[in-house]
Amino acid sequence: MTSGMEHEIELRLKWRHTWPDREQDFVAEAPGYSGSVCRIYESLKAGSTATHWFWAMNAHGYEISRAGRTSGYEATARQAARAAEDGWFAAIRGTSLEHVVPEAAPANSYAAAKGRA
Helix, strand or coil: CCHHHCCCCCCCCCEEECCCCCCCEEECCCCCCCCCCEEECCCEECCCEEEEEEEEECCHHHHHCCCCCCCCECHHHHHHHHHHHHHHHHCCCCCHHHCCCCCCCCHHHHHHHHHHC
16 A cells, blocks of 8 residues: 555544554544553564554453454554554444544544654
């Protein structure tokens, strides 16, 4: 995917660095849920020398389904973030969390770091 197309992937959650000293590690927060709901980080995929981005929908709770795909690898940070968000929104479909309207995605540390993704 070219970098121009990469920016066309719209994200719906608020992303931030997981830790201040880890440039390629991010978590997402969602309205109505306390804590992070997704995480992405740069990683070597098992059996590969190429760098990939690991993603996980890591939220838990009585309304959150764990039946669908909740983790995987993508080629870029933005693709990984989108896959994690898709996992989150699938997991809360039909629950009270689905009806909490997210704010427009603000500029955040993930957006600032994407240029390196």
